[in-house]
Amino acid sequence: MTIREIDEKLTELSKRLDEATSSGDTVLAKEIGKQYEAVRKEAVNLTAHDKVFLARHMKRPKVDDYINAIFDDFFIQRGDYLGKEDKSIYGGIAMFHGTPVTVLGHRKGKNITENMEYNFGMPEPEGYRKALRMMKQAEKFGRPIITFIDTPGAYPGIDAEEHGQSIAISKNLAEMSALKVPVISIVTGEGSSGGALAIGVANVVYMLENAVYSVLSPEGFASILWKDSSRAPEACDLMKLTADDLYNFGVIDGIIKEPLGGVHHNPEAVYREIEERISRDLARYKGLTPDEIANDRYEKFREIDLLVRERRKFS
Numbered sequence: 236m237t238i239r240e241i242d243e244k245l246t247e248l249s250k251r252l253d254e255a256t257s258s259g260d261t262v263l264a265k266e267i268g269k270q271y272e273a274v275r276k277e278a279v280n281l282t283a284h285d286k287v288f289l290a291r292h293m294k295r296p297k298v299d300d301y302i303n304a305i306f307d308d309f310f311i312q313r314g315d316y317l318g319k320e321d322k323s324i325y326g327g328i329a330m331f332h333g334t335p336v337t338v339l340g341h342r343k344g345k346n347i348t349e350n351m352e353y354n355f356g357m358p359e360p361e362g363y364r365k366a367l368r369m370m371k372q373a374e375k376f377g378r379p380i381i382t383f384i385d386t387p388g389a390y391p392g393i394d395a396e397e398h399g400q401s402i403a404i405s406k407n408l409a410e411m412s413a414l415k416v417p418v419i420s421i422v423t424g425e426g427s428s429g430g431a432l433a434i435g436v437a438n439v440v441y442m443l444e445n446a447v448y449s450v451l452s453p454e455g456f457a458s459i460l461w462k463d464s465s466r467a468p469e470a471c472d473l474m475k476l477t478a479d480d481l482y483n484f485g486v487i488d489g490i491i492k493e494p495l496g497g498v499h500h501n502p503e504a505v506y507r508e509i510e511e512r513i514s515r516d517l518a519r520y521k522g523l524t525p526d527e528i529a530n531d532r533y534e535k536f537r538e539i540d541l542l543v544r545e546r547r548k549f550s
Contacts, residue, residue, distance in 0.1 A: 236277060238285035242292070244274050245496060278496040281445070283471035283480075287453060289445040290424045294499035296506075298325050298340035298383045301423065304506040305513070306331050306338055312369055314361075318398070321362030323354045323390070324434075326369050328378070332514060337373035339366055339434065340383030343424070356425075357390040360403035363433050367407050374416050379517055382434045384422045387452060389430030404433045411436035412532060415525030419516055421491070421509060422446045422478075423498075438532045439516050440486070442478040443505065444493040448486070449476035485542050 236244070248271040255264040281289070289295075302309050306329035314320045326339020341358065344350035358366075366382075373380050389400055408429075411418065420437035426448035442448060450456075453467040456474055475481070478490045491508050494501040520528055 238278060238281055238288050241274060241278050241496065242288075245271060245500075248274065275494075275496045275500065282468070283447075283474075283477050284453070284468040286445045286477050287425075287447050287467075287471055289493075289497045290447045292424075292497055292499060293345065294497075295385075295424050296498060296502045297345065298342050298385065298423075300502065301340070301383055301421075301506065301509065302329065302338055304502070305510045306336070309338070313365070315364035315368055317364060318361045321354075321359050321365060322352060323356055323358040323386075324362035324366050326366065331379075331381075331517070334379070334517065335376075336379045336381055337369050338381045338383075339369055340423075341386040341431075341434070343385060354390060356386045357388060358386070358430065358433075359390045359392070359395040360398045360400050363389070363400075363403040363407050366434050367403075367410055370411065370414060370418075374414050377416060379416055379520070380414070380418045380437075381513060382418065382420045382437065384420055384426045384431045384435050384448075385424035385446075386427060386430045387425050388427040389433070404429045407433040408436055412536070413529055414532070415529050417517065417520035417523075417528050418532065419513055422448050422487075425452075427452055436532065436536070438520065438528065438535065439488050441489045441491055441509075441512060442481060442487050443491050443498060444478055445497055446478055447476040448478075448481055449474050484546075486539055 248267055252264060252267045252271060255267055309327055309329040311325070311327040323342055324339060325342040326337065329336055329338050341356040342353045343356035344353050370380055389395070389404060418437040419439045420435045420441070422431070422440070422442040424446055426435065426446065428451050431448065453470040453474060454464040456470040457466040458464045460470070475484070478487065481487045482490055489512065491505060491512070493505060498505045523531065
């Protein structure tokens, strides 16, 4: 079965399990539970296209789920102080193991109504300006920054372009590269184009096992290269967008394992793994000066650039 077929079967079994549990039929519920686990164990040896499917799955945890599970005393911040509130960027100040931090990320919805409200996680310039405002404030007060990346890309609408989309993204890239507080980024779903990188210039970058990170969507890649978006599965293999690919290229620093079938089958385990990694990394950067933290980030991306140049010589 493909991952889509496995997921459809799991959805059907989950519904039957709920019905059996509600009716008090424990024998039937136990049998269905066994079937559910047996099907879930088939979600192995996934292709790059399978991982794109899981990265976009509606049931994957969203940025607010990660914030609620990992941080305490979250206080939301809104607006860019110039134009408007862009709900596709969500963030604010929180406590992490007794330390104040700034946490933010792309926001997708859990249903079509919320997705419309959050523009499907595609920020406009105001969203990136809001993110930068929060990050500069964090730098001023010495707060570490944690970002969660999950976007199909920056919003490509006419209004966004008229309001300076490219300038907002490029300014974030430049400003983030010089921040003097540690920045940790986690790609939790889709990480596409500059829309993802605009909050991803970090000292440490992690990806969930079934997340993807690329220059654009597979459909966009296939449309540009072959004028045929239906060749997206083929594009997924060429683009090298999986966590394994990017870890091997040295672009990311680690992979966070997911349960079989995707993070939505046991998000708590993933929350605890992310929490542990953030704790470890913040302890490591605690002993560095602000200039050393900024230089560490510079050297990280300089090394990636050198690796890419070296690979091009032999491609």
